[in-house]
Amino acid sequence: KNQVEQSPQSLIILEGKNCTLQCNYTVSPFSNLRWYKQDTGRGPVSLTIMTFSENTKSNGRYTATLDADTKQSSLHITASQLSDSASYICVVSALRNAGNMLTFGGGTRLMVKP
Amino acid sequence: DVKVTQSSRYLVKRTGEKVFLECVQDMDHENMFWYRQDPGLGLRLIYFSYDVKMKEKGDIPEGYSVSREKKERFSLILESASTNQTSMYLCASSFGQVGSPLHFGNGTRLTVT
Numbered sequence: 001k002n003q004v005e006q007s008p009q010s011l012i013i014l015e016g017k018n019c020t021l022q023c024n025y026t027v028s029p030f031s032n033l034r035w036y037k038q039d040t041g042r043g044p045v046s047l048t049i050m051t052f053s054e055n056t057k058s059n060g061r062y063t064a065t066l067d068a069d070t071k072q073s074s075l076h077i078t079a080s081q082l083s084d085s086a087s088y089i090c091v092v093s094a095l096r097n098a099g100n101m102l103t104f105g106g107g108t109r110l111m112v113k114p
Numbered sequence: 115d116v117k118v119t120q121s122s123r124y125l126v127k128r129t130g131e132k133v134f135l136e137c138v139q140d141m142d143h144e145n146m147f148w149y150r151q152d153p154g155l156g157l158r159l160i161y162f163s164y165d166v167k168m169k170e171k172g173d174i175p176e177g178y179s180v181s182r183e184k185k186e187r188f189s190l191i192l193e194s195a196s197t198n199q200t201s202m203y204l205c206a207s208s209f210g211q212v213g214s215p216l217h218f219g220n221g222t223r224l225t226v227t
Contacts, residue, residue: 032213043118043204043218044157051213089157093213102216106156 137205
């Protein structure tokens with residue numbers, strides 16, 4: 001069964017500090033992995049996509065990594081800001097004859113405190 | 115910028131009522147989706163559509179139906195609302211190409227009493 005596990009479930013950090021969120025998956029055959037940011041009361045918004053051949057990709061202060069061998073991804077946030085407070089959701093896509101099938105992680109709720 | 119608009123932010127309905135949740139996207143996306151989001155369970159796919167008048171069941175279709183009469187509009191219908199359908203409902207759309215991101219609406223929080 002395809003699964004995506006995220007850790008930690010929740011995290012509190014001080015403004016300006018760095019943090020790393022983890023995503024482990026058992027999805028096959030792998031197509032791609034996306035990280036989404038969901039602000040409170042809003043829908044998720046895509047931050048970055050990782051394909052099989054990519055190890056690292058940055059989007060501003062967000063850096064995603066992918067290890068396709070161990071089936072792990074991380075999202076590193078540098079110099080956190082109060083606006084980074086949100087849920088971060090890892091979504092893994094599997095190739096299917098009828099198109100991609102998405103498996104969602106349960107998310108990590110990040111709170112950045114001043 | 116892609117816009118996915120859900121008709122209501124908050125809805126309160128009574129058990130047994132028929133409920134319509136509407137979603138409109140303005141980017142000519144082929145695919146449209148309905149998810150529900152519950153604490154501890156993440157997002158779960160209810161139904162999706164990859165073309166007008168086409169629909170496919172997701173992981174939890176029981177108690178729901180959908181309608182896609184026009185490309186830009188995807189409706190979720192609760193035939194007879196029950197308290198266990200109290201949830202946040204999120205609509206999303208995307209292009210048909212592999213790897214295209216989902217664009218979400220801001221959700222409808224439905225409470226069934």
